[in-house]
Amino acid sequence: MxxxxxxxxxxxxxxxxxxxxxxxxxxxxxxxxxxxxxxxxxxxxxxxxxxxxxxxxxxxxxxxxxxxxxxxxxxxxxxxxxxxxxxxxxxxxxxxxxxxxxxxxxxxxxxxxxxxxxxxxxxxxxxxxxxxxxxxxxxxxxxxxxxGARSFYNKNRAITSPKDLEGLKIRVMQNPIFVEMMGAMGGAGLPIAFNELYTAMQTGVVDGAENNPPSYSTQKHYEVAGYYSLTEHLIVxxxxxxxxxxxxxxxxxxxxxxxxxxxxxxxxxxxxxxxxxDKSMEELAGLGIKINKDVDKQAFIEATAPVREKFGAKYKDLIARIEKVEG
Missing domain, CATH: 3.40.190.170 (Bacterial extracellular solute-binding protein, family 7)
Structure with missing residues (x-):
């Protein structure tokens, strides 16, 4: 139903x-x-x-x-x-x-x-x-x-394609998939506890992170990482x-x-x-945060294909079914 x-x-x-x-x-x-x-x-x-x-x-x-x-x-x-x-x-x-x-x-x-x-x-x-x-x-x-969908934010620049992640250290969740995902995109993924992230960005341990807009906004991560790019690489x-x-x-x-x-x-x-x-995005725009919607998503999809192939091998049939669903 x-x-x-x-x-x-x-x-x-x-x-x-x-x-x-x-x-x-x-x-x-x-x-x-x-x-x-x-x-x-x-x-x-x-x-x-x-x-x-x-x-x-x-x-x-x-x-x-x-x-x-x-x-x-x-x-x-x-x-x-x-x-x-x-x-x-x-x-x-x-x-x-x-x-x-x-x-x-x-x-x-x-x-x-x-x-x-x-x-x-x-x-x-x-x-x-x-x-x-x-x-x-x-x-x-x-x-x-x-x-929601997780996207990248950092203190250096807008992320429009994988090449923009080169040289950047990005905090990721503690999962080997996400570490390799960052490597495939050109950056370096560092697993850091979420409650330590603000300080890690502030002190330069990492250049940025990835999360949904409400988390980025409510945790005030925009104060130390003012570029938010809608890559939407994870929707979980x-x-x-x-x-x-x-x-x-x-x-x-x-x-x-x-x-x-x-x-x-x-x-x-x-x-x-x-x-x-929606409220988070409005608040961020009002604060002057640089929200980048001009993202070459296809380039990110292609860059992460090896990650899906490696970690998704045993889910091959399921992934094929998912791909056939409209949307």
Whole structure:
């Protein structure tokens, strides 16, 4: 079912559930973890999901959000969900990679051509298949949230083609794929902890980094790296999951309602993400930050082909399917 057509179906399902549950159905407080603070698109979307569930069940089910790493990082939260000690969490793709290896293909540069392409992949047959395979890890996949596209920023110059990265030291996430990605593009990738990045750019340990516009803006990285270029080399969705151990104790109607609420939360998160991204871009432009949209993306795609070939060899069939999806 397409995400945008859910509202009517949900209303009907909620009415059926209200009649079916009566006064004897089990009550549940759904505890959900996120490393982000309240006000961030993912946490606000889960809060919205909680409001829907509480309304539809007349308060029988509620959602309590543990934000800002209150229950630890993403890996720790996922482990609690697998054990059934925590009902739900939102995590990055890398955290579920050890459970379903094919998710690691999403970390390859330019595996998604655009945000629209990514949505079409994860909301379609491929995304559904991968979510279903999470069950072997005691997880129920509920959907994919946006985290935007990552682009380069630095203190030296605009990046329009790979040759502009030559001689630049760029902070990347701690993953061999991203280190080699930088080398293929002509720069040098240095894995540095995110909380050390501002100082690293300020002192010249690195010349820049790569991230989405909201992260660049909210962390004030523009103060030490005033050139932002929309290379959009990584578009990696995020996943939110439910504990299968808890899920299997729920009535089928409860399961259906949670899935519908989750699907609407995905729509909400994507709307909130776009709004936050637009606001960040407006703020950056107002600050006089040099935002470069004149990027030879095809040159970057060609430069990173060896990275996709090396790290994507075992995902060859999956990548071929992804490439065939429109967008």
């Amino acid at each position: 397409k995400l945008r057509t859910l509202s009517g179906a949900v209303a009907g399902l909620a009415a059926v559930c209200a009649l079916s549950w009566g006064g004897t159905a089990r009550a549940l407080e759904i505890k959900s973890s996120d490393v982000h603070a309240m006000g961030y698109p993912t946490t606000e979307a889960i809060a919205y999901m909680g409001d829907l569930i509480e309304t539809w069940t007349n308060g029988r089910h509620t959602v309590k959000i543990f934000h800002s790493m209150q229950l630890g990082g993403e890996k720790e939260a996922l482990e609690q969900v697998q054990l059934g000690a925590l009902e739900m969490t939102r995590v990055s793709v890398g955290v579920v990679g050890p459970i379903v290896d094919d998710f690691n293909a999403f970390n390859l540069p330019y595996v998604f051509r655009s945000i629209e392409h990514m949505h079409n992949v994860v909301d379609g047959e491929i995304g559904t298949e991968l979510l279903n395979r999470l069950e072997k890890g005691e997880l129920i996949g509920l959907g994919y949230m946006d985290a 969705p995020e996943i939110f999951v439910f504990s299968k151990r808890v899920w299997d104790t729920l009535e089928p109607l409860d399961q259906q309602l949670i899935r519908k609420a989750a699907a609407l939360a995905v729509i909400k998160e994507r709307e909130l993400w776009r709004a936050m991204e």
